[in-house]
Amino acid sequence: MTSSDFSPPRWLRNAHLQTVLGSSAMRQRLGERQLATAGAVTTQHLVDGGRGVRLQGLHSAVPGACDRGLALLLHGWEGSADSSYMRLTAARLLACDFEVFRLNFRDHGGTHHLNEGIFHSNRIEEVVHAARDVARRFPLRPLVVAGYSLGGNFALRLGLHAPDAGLAIAHIAVVCPVLDPARTMEAMEAGFPLYLRHFERKWRTSLQRKRALFPDRHDFDDRVLGLRMRPLTQWLVERHTEFGTLERYFDGYSIAGDRLAGLRVPASILMAADDPVIPVADFHQAELGASTRLEVSPWGGHCGFIENARLDGFGERWIAERLHASA
DSSP states (O other), X not given: OOGGGOOOOGGGOOHHHHHHHHTSHHHHHHHHHHHHTTTOEEEEEEEEEETTEEEEEEEEEOTTOOOOEEEEEEOOXXXXXXXXXXXXXXXXXXXXXXXXXXXXXXXXXSOGGGOSSOOOTTOHHHHHHHHHHHHHHSOOSSEEEEEETHHHHHHHHHHHHHHHHTOOEEEEEEESOOSOHHHHHHHHHHSOHHHHHHHHHHHHHHXXXXXXXXXXXXXXXXXXXXSOHHHHHHHHHHHHOSOOSHHHHHHHHOOOTTTTTTOOSOEEEEEETTOSSSOTXXXXXXXXXXXXXXXXXXXXXXXXXXXXTTOOBHHHHHHHHHHHHHO
């Protein structure tokens, strides 16, 4: 299976339609149904993110299945372990005899109460530490990793850290990963306003919850919450990170240019040329390692890849095929 196998009907080739349908309530219900019928037992776990950080995740396994390996799934920004694409991907991998662990990043999936500090995209160390804890608790091998959007960025950075962290990852498969955060911000500001407003609304809700839980630590007022995406990110960087400037913060989790050239873990990247959030040009300009394969489809939007009126997703099929082949 390659990106050329994704050929949606003409009425589904609009990038915005692909993107909106990909995260629609209909897809959410589809994910719930498919995961429910997979026959898996799902349990909730608190995992160690290091330095007192606690992260939550969901482990699923089909009793009596032939154990092919353990798949760690990472969601996008303001998504969660229960996002439609996470459930649908988990269902596909369970059908391929994998065990699946869906990790929630800090402050995602209703986990704001677990840690006082606010989530930001440079918190890779706690994800690496959590991955090590997951691999220790569920020692089935090989270990494979998949991610979407910002989760794809985390997955590839996890691969870069894996050798030093003692993590043996067999393969990484990601869909529409963020490469250059600064360029992604510019694309959202200049593009269709729906996406910027969507993320602003979800982030404000997250920050409101954080303030309610830890009022002594987070005493920002509603004027802060009323800021647009760029100044709100600047506020976060100045008060809750060590980077000082927006440029250094974006550079901290950028994997653009030659930063993936040293990736030693075999990786597959699926990108859409019409992605309205992440510029495809970033991928053409990136220097990828010999074991990294990039596939670009003409269509798909941002993490959409909807195949038909039933809302079946090519992205989760592609991930399952890539990880199944590697195992």
